Amino acid sequence: MAAGLVVAQALSDTLGGGSQPDLLEARQMQALSLAVHIPLVCFGIAFPAMFLFVEGLYLRTGDETFKRLATKWSKVALTLFAVGVVTGMILSFEFGLLWPDFMATFGNVFGIAFALEGISFFVEAIFIAIYVYGWQRLSPRAHFLTGVPVVISGFAGSFNVIAVNGWMNDPQGFDVVGGRVTDPRPWDALINDAMWHELIHMYLAGYIVTGFIVAGVYSVAWLRGRRDAYVRTALVVTLSFACLAAPVQIIVGDWAARSVTERQPVKLAAFEGLVETEKGAPFTIGGVFDEDEQRVRWGIEVPHLLSLLARHDLNAEITGLESVPPEDRPPVNVVRFAFQTMVAIGTFLAMLGAVFFVTWLRLRRLPHSRWFYRAVVAAGPLALVALIAGWITTEVGRQPWIVYEVMRTEQAVTAADGLEVGYAALVAVYLVLGSGVFWMLRRLARQG
Amino acid sequence: MLPGVCLALVMVGLTAYAVLGSADFGAGFWDLTAGGDRRGGRVRGMIQRSMAPVWEANHVWLIFVLVVVWTAFPVAFGSIFSTLAVPLFLAALGIIFRGAAFALRGQAATIREARTLGALFASASVLIPFCLGAAIGGIASGRVPVGNAAGDPWSSWLNPTSVLIGAIGVVTGAHLSAVFLAGDSRRAGLEDLVAAFRARALGSGVLAGVLALAGLLVVRSDARELFDGLTSGAGLACVLVSGAAGVGTLALVAAGRHEPARYVAALSVAAIVAGWAFAQSPHVLPPDLTLDEAAAPDATLAAVLAGLGVGALILVPSLVLLYRLVLRGVLDQRFEPLDQRFTPLDREERRP
Numbered sequence: 092m093a094a095g096l097v098v099a100q101a102l103s104d105t106l107g108g109g110s111q112p113d114l115l116e117a118r119q120m121q122a123l124s125l126a127v128h129i130p131l132v133c134f135g136i137a138f139p140a141m142f143l144f145v146e147g148l149y150l151r152t153g154d155e156t157f158k159r160l161a162t163k164w165s166k167v168a169l170t171l172f173a174v175g176v177v178t179g180m181i182l183s184f185e186f187g188l189l190w191p192d193f194m195a196t197f198g199n200v201f202g203i204a205f206a207l208e209g210i211s212f213f214v215e216a217i218f219i220a221i222y223v224y225g226w227q228r229l230s231p232r233a234h235f236l237t238g239v240p241v242v243i244s245g246f247a248g249s250f251n252v253i254a255v256n257g258w259m260n261d262p263q264g265f266d267v268v269g270g271r272v273t274d275p276r277p278w279d280a281l282i283n284d285a286m287w288h289e290l291i292h293m294y295l296a297g298y299i300v301t302g303f304i305v306a307g308v309y310s311v312a313w314l315r316g317r318r319d320a321y322v323r324t325a326l327v328v329t330l331s332f333a334c335l336a337a338p339v340q341i342i343v344g345d346w347a348a349r350s351v352t353e354r355q356p357v358k359l360a361a362f363e364g365l366v367e368t369e370k371g372a373p374f375t376i377g378g379v380f381d382e383d384e385q386r387v388r389w390g391i392e393v394p395h396l397l398s399l400l401a402r403h404d405l406n407a408e409i410t411g412l413e414s415v416p417p418e419d420r421p422p423v424n425v426v427r428f429a430f431q432t433m434v435a436i437g438t439f440l441a442m443l444g445a446v447f448f449v450t451w452l453r454l455r456r457l458p459h460s461r462w463f464y465r466a467v468v469a470a471g472p473l474a475l476v477a478l479i480a481g482w483i484t485t486e487v488g489r490q491p492w493i494v495y496e497v498m499r500t501e502q503a504v505t506a507a508d509g510l511e512v513g514y515a516a517l518v519a520v521y522l523v524l525g526s527g528v529f530w531m532l533r534r535l536a537r538q539g
Numbered sequence: 540m541l542p543g544v545c546l547a548l549v550m551v552g553l554t555a556y557a558v559l560g561s562a563d564f565g566a567g568f569w570d571l572t573a574g575g576d577r578r579g580g581r582v583r584g585m586i587q588r589s590m591a592p593v594w595e596a597n598h599v600w601l602i603f604v605l606v607v608v609w610t611a612f613p614v615a616f617g618s619i620f621s622t623l624a625v626p627l628f629l630a631a632l633g634i635i636f637r638g639a640a641f642a643l644r645g646q647a648a649t650i651r652e653a654r655t656l657g658a659l660f661a662s663a664s665v666l667i668p669f670c671l672g673a674a675i676g677g678i679a680s681g682r683v684p685v686g687n688a689a690g691d692p693w694s695s696w697l698n699p700t701s702v703l704i705g706a707i708g709v710v711t712g713a714h715l716s717a718v719f720l721a722g723d724s725r726r727a728g729l730e731d732l733v734a735a736f737r738a739r740a741l742g743s744g745v746l747a748g749v750l751a752l753a754g755l756l757v758v759r760s761d762a763r764e765l766f767d768g769l770t771s772g773a774g775l776a777c778v779l780v781s782g783a784a785g786v787g788t789l790a791l792v793a794a795g796r797h798e799p800a801r802y803v804a805a806l807s808v809a810a811i812v813a814g815w816a817f818a819q820s821p822h823v824l825p826p827d828l829t830l831d832e833a834a835a836p837d838a839t840l841a842a843v844l845a846g847l848g849v850g851a852l853i854l855v856p857s858l859v860l861l862y863r864l865v866l867r868g869v870l871d872q873r874f875e876p877l878d879q880r881f882t883p884l885d886r887e888e889r890r891p
Binding site (some may be wrong): 177178181186192198202209210248337513524 | 858
């Protein structure tokens with residue numbers, strides 16, 4: 092491999108892209124498309140459980156408020172699902188359009204996960220349509236049951252996609268002989284070791300993002316003086332989901348970080364900008380990583396904290412960036428900033444969740460403070476930011492590899508020209524799409 | 540053996556998409572050409588009502604095809620997507636616009652919003668089948684070599700065969716859609732719409748037939764091997780079945796028998812997809828890459844078949860349930876023409 096060229100690339104580009112200008116564009120296109128799709132995935136994971144829960148309350152109590160709420164939410168869910176279908180379709184096109192050599196080389200190893208994902212996606216599409224269009228003619232019980240596959244397939248779908256991402260971080264289930272993949276073992280690739288913490292982390296994120304965004308909508312209504320049963324029910328349900336998930340997410344995050352420490356020490360070092368391998372490594376809050384001096388400047392250093400967090404031992408040894416040559420390191424600032432953003436927002440959301448739960452358990456009512464509802468309004472967008480930041484942390488943190496320590500991203504990219512035209516078109520399309528969805532959600536929210 | 544089974548699965552998925560997906564695209568074509576707000580309102584309302592419960596499931600077939608191809612025939616997938624990047628990217632953009640516009644159109648509150656979203660939905664509905672058809676034309680006429688963007692980015696899809704298949708894709712979709720919509724209108728008891736869609740079904744059906752016949756001449760001069768495949772052996776049999784089913788559809792539609800016409804029209808499309816597969820057999824990417832060379836190792840193919848087999852145990856009953864509920868009218872919504880429904884909401888918005 093032309094190591095010198097690779098070094099030049101890594102240094103010349105903050106995002107770790109390269110002298111192949113197309114590589115950076117391809118990565119940004121993929122990142123953009125993922126950032127558009129992932130919030131919709133959150134709704135696919137969590138919203139069905141919420142409207143089904145509310146419909147369950149309706150079946151038990153016969154209270155029409157619950158039915159109105161479930162009908163409304165399922166309608167929103169269907170629209171978001173529809174947009175998710177198309178943005179997901181773009182992703183599967185982009186796998187081929189942007190990374191043909193990745194697909195050509197490894198499609199036979201990890202593809203099975205997407206085949207299974209396709210099935211669960213199919214089931215989800217079928218039952219969400221039956222659920223939304225079947226309110227009038229199906230019996231209440233049958234109608235409730237048609238919602239169950241939606242919840243299950245939402246989970247199964249994310250299971251399979253995250254299995255692939257876990258595999259990219261922890262590739263297994265194949266041999267490489269003379270640069271070619273031989274003997275693919277798809278089932279070994281599907282059930283890999285890195286996927287479990289990723290799956291649970293993402294699944295909880297789905298509940299946190301959906302819960303806080305929807306709760307935010309009703310918090311606005313609350314702040315404007317609407318305190319009827321409809322708004323109260325919506326708030327209690329969404330906040331219960333989100334506020335239960337938020338503190339648990341911290342524990343799962345800790346598990347994820349320790350797993351990264353084990354499997355991808357260089358990624359963990361990038362989270363923290365830790366250059367030299369050291370015992371009792373400090374955790375630096377804030378600041379900027381100086382590429383020239385190879386250290387974090389202007390940060391607040393807490394001694395031993397990184398060792399404690401990553402290995403649960405004050406004096407544990409943490410591997411630094413220097414353990415690999417510069418061309419094998421991810422771009423530290425992007426990864427580090429994303430990681431710290433995620434952790435900061437996650438901590439805030441967990442505290443908000445604690446406030447809700449303490450109030451609920453001790454007083455059996457929603458908090459009265461207007462500041463709580465203002466915080467919930469802010470929590471929705473913040474949760475989205477944390478979600479995207481988390482994905483940037485793991486995805487950019489894996490660079491320069493598309494398949495960790497097996498295939499470099501630059502080896503996977505398309506040789507076709509004119510990516511910049513496609514990139515510009517894609518940005519324009521997503522802007523239009525984003526404003527369209529925002530406009531529609533606002534209209535639905537205004538209708539109550 | 541295993542590669543053949545996997546290819547058959549791909550062809551089943553493609554056929555399902557070519558029938559159900561194209562019909563949805565065709566509905567967009569009729570939406571585009573329905574005329575002004577008042578005149579076209581009833582046609583558009585019927586299209587919205589028919590498509591709403593099924594279009595998402597219909598489009599998952601395309602995802603199904605993609606995932607099976609990239610798992611079972613990864614090299615072919617990489618080659619196709621890098622060489623045919625332009626039409627596939629255009630189709631992808633069209634898919635975004637179309638799906639989003641359709642989903643959002645239900646929330647439109649003014650005629651202007653509805654018109655903008657409707658136009659987006661409808662024009663993308665024509666763009667997508669053309670681009671996908673053109674991509675198939677590139678593969679079938681042997682213009683996609685193995686490798687990362689190894690073929691010509693333009694002539695691989697802007698060539699006589701591609702343009703022909705793209706055009707046939709658009710017209711066939713319109714035909715299928717009109718046949719289905721005529722049946723849906725009959726079930727809804729809207730006889731004026733039955734007549735409107737019947738006329739459209741007949742017109743587009745005749746046009747599709749003419750295009751297909753003229754197209755054989757184009758293929759003969761542009762892609763001789765494909766032509767030979769289509770005019771001999773199993774390929775020829777499929778072409779004949781497709782033609783007969785096409786004529787049969789026209790006869791059934793003319794006789795007002797819309798329910799059987801659905802299935803015969805679908806058969807016509809299925810036969811031509813199968814004919815294409817036979818015509819370029821044993822190649823996946825003619826003229827060089829054969830099925831056995833393109834196929835992933837057996838362990839992968841077996842995993843795909845096992846996964847899809849188990850999945851089918853859940854999926855097939857679910858699909859049957861969906862289409863049964865749809866065809867029995869359980870999921871039907873009230874019919875509302877797409878021109879008048881905005882007025883009340885609009886008025887509500889203006890209220891203080």
